[in-house]
Amino acid sequence: MDSDGSTMIDFHMGCFGLGITRILQATVEALSTETGIRWPSLIAPHQIYIIPKKDGSRGEDYMTAAESLSDTLTQMHHLRGEVVIDDRMNLTIGRRQVDADRLGYPHTIILGVKALESPAQYEVVKTATRETTFMSLEQLMSFADQIQTI
Template sequence: MERGSFQLAAELGEVRLLLCPHGHFAANAETLREDQASCPTCGEKLAQSRGIEVGHTFYLGTKYSSVCNAVFYSPENKPQLAEMGCYGLGVSRILAASIEVLSTEDSIRWPSLIAPFQLCFIPPKRGSKEEEEEGAALLEQLYQQVAVALPHLGSEAVLDDRTHLTIGKRRKDAEKLGYPYVLIAGKRVCEDPPVFEVWDQNAGEVLFLTKEGVVELLSKVQVP
């Protein structure tokens, strides 16, 4: 039976791949003849890479349609057996491969399309100066503003209300869980207008933004 596979290029992948640098052709090295070293379309030398298999496809032909008599009528009105194929996606492999390819030593970075939640809100530590200055209420207003301006993100937010822990500890936990954006009521929330600390995990950078700035930043987030 013919079989094709979907590979995610990754250094630690278990499969050896040969690729055209211009994207015309890619194959599992084991399935190629020894002497095939160039792209069948453009003739460029094939480059070596490694891949993780995240899905596959099988050509079934008429193996099952012949048993079930699954026929259709051709333009000439003749009964013909359907040709069949099937696809399989390795859901847990896709998660593992995403972590392998995107994450850093101490943080998970999900593609936003598969992140379980897009946003993590971290209010001030209980008893801190920021809490006394109503940091928690300001962060809640920020959430409301985001949910009104970007309704698709309203259900994509988690509030880490373990306010007995420091902001730093909760931010570390948020990195390990892989929320694409972490929004913090930190020291500058006491400024006028309030400034929030926003970690863009996938870019690995921190931004200091007003409410309006946060909404503008998040307006580019895609969710399924």
């Protein structure tokens, strides 16, 4: 209605060029490096990228350990659908780590030899800071509980 209430006026809405694709583009331009994307946790497609070591000749089963860890992490409500396992077992851990950096997953968990020891130790890499830490399962669960997805 206009000011005297006698005529209906149509309203139009616009985003003024700040659509979702523009926000993603600006984020990539502002935060990424020459070697990869750096997604903020709040808009990252996935939060955790698990890289299992190739299964060994002595019967080690790293893929099963990765699936078990993924199941444990996704039991946390805020991490459902946020965990990816790199099952390209024909590639080395280093090559898959490079790919994880390029894609910009905020956190990478590497299941190496220590992951099958008792107690298990997981190598956790924070992509944004390149900080690497070895964590027990309890420490990893505490760390994962602090990941913000919303």
